[in-house]
Amino acid sequence: MDRASIATGFSAHLPDWVLDEIVADPAALPDVEDRMRLVHRLADRNHRENTGGPFAAIVSDPETGVIVSVGVNLVLARNLSSLHAEVVAISLAQAKLGTWDLGGRSLELAVNWRPCAMCYGATLWSGVTRLVVAGEGDIIEELTGFDEGPMREDWKEQFVKRGIDVRTDVLREEAIGVFRAYGRRTDTTVYNGRRERTES
Amino acid sequence: MDRASIATGFSAHLPDWVLDEIVADPAALPDVEDRMRLVHRLADRNHRENTGGPFAAIVSDPETGVIVSVGVNLVLARNLSSLHAEVVAISLAQAKLGTWDLGGRSLELAVNWRPCAMCYGATLWSGVTRLVVAGEGDIIEELTGFDEGPMREDWKEQFVKRGIDVRTDVLREEAIGVFRAYGRRTDTTVYNGRRERTES
Numbered sequence: 001m002d003r004a005s006i007a008t009g010f011s012a013h014l015p016d017w018v019l020d021e022i023v024a025d026p027a028a029l030p031d032v033e034d035r036m037r038l039v040h041r042l043a044d045r046n047h048r049e050n051t052g053g054p055f056a057a058i059v060s061d062p063e064t065g066v067i068v069s070v071g072v073n074l075v076l077a078r079n080l081s082s083l084h085a086e087v088v089a090i091s092l093a094q095a096k097l098g099t100w101d102l103g104g105r106s107l108e109l110a111v112n113w114r115p116c117a118m119c120y121g122a123t124l125w126s127g128v129t130r131l132v133v134a135g136e137g138d139i140i141e142e143l144t145g146f147d148e149g150p151m152r153e154d155w156k157e158q159f160v161k162r163g164i165d166v167r168t169d170v171l172r173e174e175a176i177g178v179f180r181a182y183g184r185r186t187d188t189t190v191y192n193g194r195r196e197r198t199e200s
Numbered sequence: 201m202d203r204a205s206i207a208t209g210f211s212a213h214l215p216d217w218v219l220d221e222i223v224a225d226p227a228a229l230p231d232v233e234d235r236m237r238l239v240h241r242l243a244d245r246n247h248r249e250n251t252g253g254p255f256a257a258i259v260s261d262p263e264t265g266v267i268v269s270v271g272v273n274l275v276l277a278r279n280l281s282s283l284h285a286e287v288v289a290i291s292l293a294q295a296k297l298g299t300w301d302l303g304g305r306s307l308e309l310a311v312n313w314r315p316c317a318m319c320y321g322a323t324l325w326s327g328v329t330r331l332v333v334a335g336e337g338d339i340i341e342e343l344t345g346f347d348e349g350p351m352r353e354d355w356k357e358q359f360v361k362r363g364i365d366v367r368t369d370v371l372r373e374e375a376i377g378v379f380r381a382y383g384r385r386t387d388t389t390v391y392n393g394r395r396e397r398t399e400s
Binding site for chain 2: 001002007008009023069070079081087099100119120121124125149151191
């Protein structure tokens with residue numbers, strides 16, 4: 001086996017449109033609803049730009065509102081199935097701070113829905129101490145077709161056990177509005193429709 | 201907010217020692233035990249090289265044994281908590297094949313233990329159709345100190361429901377040997393010991 005027969009690296013970067021979108025935003029958003037509003041804006045534009053699904057995430061210091069990183073789902077843009085918004089935001093925060101452990105800094109991860117089965121674990125291992133989501137529940141699967149994966153009933157308690165505080169229902173209706181707009185499109189790519197495929 | 205205040209990209213690449221380690225191996229390993237033997241070799245060397253935990257993974261075509269990608273845990277080497285061996289191997293396979301969906305190719309992911317809570321979802325979304333693990337069970341947490349995260353009791357059935365066949369106990373004792381050697385070290389870094397931290 002040699003370098004020629006296998007890939008030896010992969011990378012991800014924010015699309016230019018993300019940087020254009022946030023350039024006018026302040027570096028700190030002390031109100032959690034303002035942070036979630038930015039998440040919704042990025043999620044909505046992400047699917048319209050066809051860089052990925054209608055998902056975005058922000059890592060911030062909730063005390064000051066200083067934004068540490070922003071992420072969007074880049075599955076389509078980078079051809080990598082693990083590049084969900086949470087993984088991108090967490091990885092960019094860790095790249096900025098130069099550590100695999102965001103712990104000890106009391107950072108928040110804000111996302112426009114409850115993390116999927118993969119991002120659940122990614123959040124657990126990241127070191128964030130607070131998770132804020134716009135909502136949870138099956139309506140996302142109905143509106144978008146995405147499979148959120150098998151979650152445990154006690155997912156929240158498991159976060160709390162590991163020192164991660166969970167807050168839900170921050171601008172929930174606005175999240176549903178984004179998913180509904182996405183669901184109305186007829187030209188989208190559902191990149192993880194395993195469930196539908198195997199149950200049909 | 202501008203480019204200067206946030207990180208805009210991250211990347212991962214296999215350490216040089218991985219390429220040195222596999223250069224003499226054939227490009228195809230048709231026997232699943234040979235594939236797992238290579239996984240164990242890489243996992244063992246990975247922790248000794250201090251590039252990450254004692255974990256490795258391989259994506260291959262199980263019909264021919266052709267290796268599509270090899271991955272090792274790169275959490276320490278790259279300072280990114282999501283770079284578990286499975287995520288690295290899956291991402292490198294997708295980078296090589298130029299797609300976020302390994303589905304339709306009947307590819308196998310071989311790992312030296314049952315995936316953690318995050319890699320469980322990462323495997324679900326990757327498109328592999330077969331998961332081979334050396335073993336499962338809490339002994340890994342006892343021997344290494346790593347938290348595998350909250351898993352569902354029916355994790356195997358959930359894989360099968362999504363078209364992923366699961367095979368366990370391929371060179372299990374050899375996997376435990378690697379974890380035991382890792383556990384004997386007194387200079388290691390457990391990068392996801394949330395459970396211990398919060399229960400103490």
